[in-house]
Amino acid sequence: MSAISNNNIAHAIYLASKDKSHTEHALLPRKVVEFLARRRLLSKAPDILSRLNKIINEEEGKLVAKVFSKEVLNENTKREIINSLSKRYGGKNIILEESLNDKLVGGFKIEIGDEVIDLTIKNRIKKLQEYLTRNYEH
Amino acid sequence: MSTNHIVENLKKEIENFSAQIKVEKVGKVLEVFDGIAKISGLSDIKSSEMVTFPNGETGVALNLEEDVVGVIIFGDFSKIKEGDEVKATGKILEIPVADSILGRVVNAIGVPVDGKGALKATKTYPIEKVAPGVVTRLSVSEPVATGIKVIDAIIPVGRGQRELIIGDRQTGKTALAIDAILNQKGQNMICVYVSIGQKDSKLRKIEARLEEGGAMAYTVIVSAGASEAASLAYIAPYTGVSIAEYFMDQGKDVLIIYDDLSKHAVAYREISLLLRRPPGREAYPGDVFYLHSRLLERACRRNEKYGGGSITAFPIIETQAGDISAYIPTNVISITDGQIFLETDLFYKGIRPAVNVGSSVSRVGSSAQIKAMKKVAGTLKLDLAQFRELEAFSQFGSDLDDATKKQLERGKRAVEVLKQLQYAPVKTEHQVVTLYALVKGYMDDVAIEKIKEFEQGLTEYSDHNAKMFYKQITEKKMWDDKGEEELNKVIKEFKNTFK
Numbered sequence: 001m002s003a004i005s006n007n008n009i010a011h012a013i014y015l016a017s018k019d020k021s022h023t024e025h026a027l028l029p030r031k032v033v034e035f036l037a038r039r040r041l042l043s044k045a046p047d048i049l050s051r052l053n054k055i056i057n058e059e060e061g062k063l064v065a066k067v068f069s070k071e072v073l074n075e076n077t078k079r080e081i082i083n084s085l086s087k088r089y090g091g092k093n094i095i096l097e098e099s100l101n102d103k104l105v106g107g108f109k110i111e112i113g114d115e116v117i118d119l120t121i122k123n124r125i126k127k128l129q130e131y132l133t134r135n136y137e138h
Numbered sequence: 139m140s141t142n143h144i145v146e147n148l149k150k151e152i153e154n155f156s157a158q159i160k161v162e163k164v165g166k167v168l169e170v171f172d173g174i175a176k177i178s179g180l181s182d183i184k185s186s187e188m189v190t191f192p193n194g195e196t197g198v199a200l201n202l203e204e205d206v207v208g209v210i211i212f213g214d215f216s217k218i219k220e221g222d223e224v225k226a227t228g229k230i231l232e233i234p235v236a237d238s239i240l241g242r243v244v245n246a247i248g249v250p251v252d253g254k255g256a257l258k259a260t261k262t263y264p265i266e267k268v269a270p271g272v273v274t275r276l277s278v279s280e281p282v283a284t285g286i287k288v289i290d291a292i293i294p295v296g297r298g299q300r301e302l303i304i305g306d307r308q309t310g311k312t313a314l315a316i317d318a319i320l321n322q323k324g325q326n327m328i329c330v331y332v333s334i335g336q337k338d339s340k341l342r343k344i345e346a347r348l349e350e351g352g353a354m355a356y357t358v359i360v361s362a363g364a365s366e367a368a369s370l371a372y373i374a375p376y377t378g379v380s381i382a383e384y385f386m387d388q389g390k391d392v393l394i395i396y397d398d399l400s401k402h403a404v405a406y407r408e409i410s411l412l413l414r415r416p417p418g419r420e421a422y423p424g425d426v427f428y429l430h431s432r433l434l435e436r437a438c439r440r441n442e443k444y445g446g447g448s449i450t451a452f453p454i455i456e457t458q459a460g461d462i463s464a465y466i467p468t469n470v471i472s473i474t475d476g477q478i479f480l481e482t483d484l485f486y487k488g489i490r491p492a493v494n495v496g497s498s499v500s501r502v503g504s505s506a507q508i509k510a511m512k513k514v515a516g517t518l519k520l521d522l523a524q525f526r527e528l529e530a531f532s533q534f535g536s537d538l539d540d541a542t543k544k545q546l547e548r549g550k551r552a553v554e555v556l557k558q559l560q561y562a563p564v565k566t567e568h569q570v571v572t573l574y575a576l577v578k579g580y581m582d583d584v585a586i587e588k589i590k591e592f593e594q595g596l597t598e599y600s601d602h603n604a605k606m607f608y609k610q611i612t613e614k615k616m617w618d619d620k621g622e623e624e625l626n627k628v629i630k631e632f633k634n635t636f637k
Contacts, residue, residue, distance in 0.1 A: 114164055132155075
């Protein structure tokens with residue numbers, strides 16, 4: 001049998017918390033911490049937590065999209081992003097997590113899981129550079 | 139070109155350019171060490187799919203685990219940092235191919251390294267391909283003329299065959315292969331020389347030698363030097379055979395040399411251990427047999443219906459202290475259709491090429507030998523076998539009967555005739571004449587020291603005087619009674635003038 005991965009633990013925690021009453025829920029964090037301490041897994045807690053987060057999002061039909069841009073996006077753009085993403089990912093509930101990055105020059109970049117849609121000016125300049133060097137190499 | 143013109147051109151190009159928006163699969167580098175990167179993400183990646191790193195390096199996914207992907211990096215991994223974004227390309231590793239690759243030296247990913255500029259490639263070939271199936275194949279029936287007497291006569295190789303060259307260091311394995319390439323001039327053969335883990339100085343020497351012999355015109359060198367990453371040494375033979383397949387697909391015959399597969403196995407062992415795959419015998423991973431069998435299985439001869447063409451492979455294996463029963467040598471011996479076994483003892487005795495005729499075999503080549511050669515070689519093989527047996531006996535006693543003495547003398551002359559200088563391939567017709575003279579006993583009364591001189595004189599003399607015989611060999615691959623009569627007459631004439 002293979003070793004228990006962090007993913008397995010996260011899944012177990014999720015199943016343990018599912019369909020439980022309010023009082024049981026209140027006790028859960030304590031139990032989880034005790035379990036992790038007993039199994040000496042506390043150092044892996046951040047990873048387990050992020051995996052748990054992913055599992056919960058998936059089960060509840062939520063999809064976290066990280067948006068990187070140079071400036072704060074206006075409401076219209078955000079709405080459009082959410083609309084097109086929920087179309088692409090089969091009507092899932094899209095949650096935008098915004099962060100700012102000065103190096104992008106302009107435009108924005110969306111990360112969903114391990115997929116990236118790069119619409120920044122920086123990326124376009126890079127593509128143009130590749131295109132021009134490829135055509136002028138010979 | 140004026141500055142204005144350049145600017146104008148650039149402007150036009152920029153106007154034509156349109157950046158396509160596409161969803162990219164990316165992962166993040168978790169750790170990098172010794173040419174290996176562990177990457178998170180990349181959930182839909184395929185096995186041996188190409189990935190690109192932000193500094194332009196490429197890699198290939200080998201280990202697909204639950205949430206990490208083990209990638210081997212081609213080239214410089216020192217600039218790859220933790221957290222770097224890695225993009226999946228969706229393509230299985232492929233190399234650029236074109237007819238203009240002939241005469242070039244390329245590295246394991248098909249990029250020229252000879253300083254003669256970029257390769258204008260129109261096509262790409264995947265480096266891993268399933269070998270041609272049974273229905274597309276044809277049995278070996280056409281010879282590869284290596285120009286080396288002992289090989290062409292006793293261990294003949296046919297087009298589409300896989301013949302292993304095996305021996306200790308410094309026994310002339312590479313020399314044999316290079317001679318074979320040099321002799322392919324005008325034989326309608328493309329050659330690919332794959333250098334795996336060799337010293338760059340050695341490769342340079344080989345290239346210069348091929349250039350000098352006019353052999354680079356039909357040769358491609360794939361180089362993964364000793365200073366390059368193990369990942370490049372690992373894929374170099376597959377790159378080589380893909381280039382060979384490109385030419386085979388045009389119906390051409392290709393000769394490919396893997397120099398050498400022991401280093402290839404070592405490179406693969408390094409990668410496997412770094413990827414934490416379980417080690418097996420001699421710490422090689424479990425699939426080291428498959429590593430070589432899938433490579434050598436791609437050597438084949440295809441039938442006309444499937445485009446014809448062939449790939450003949452000469453893998454080279456270096457043994458340690460003549461131990462051919464080690465792991466990798468036995469593996470490759472069992473995969474190939476025969477082996478040419480080179481021995482240190484013979485080499486120092488002055489028998490060069492140092493081929494041990496007793497333990498060398500060619501399992502399919504004899505059907506590819508031309509009839510004339512088969513005729514003379516049959517007797518030669520017998521002569522040599524008897525000589526080897528008698529040689530051991532004759533060391534004890536001096537009282538030998540005439541028949542035995544005669545056989546011993548014949549054997550000594552046979553060994554002498556089969557000696558050959560490096561870079562001096564002999565034409566098939568000349569081989570037939572020399573061996574004919576030997577097996578018919580014309581050399582029995584020539585002093586051993588004079589055998590080489592006799593051989594040279596005879597081939598020169600017969601060139602001018604036995605034209606009918608030569609014509610029969612080139613056209614019909616066999617002599618008839620008239621031709622034989624002429625040759626006998628010519629040899630006798632020459633013998634009278636030779637002292």
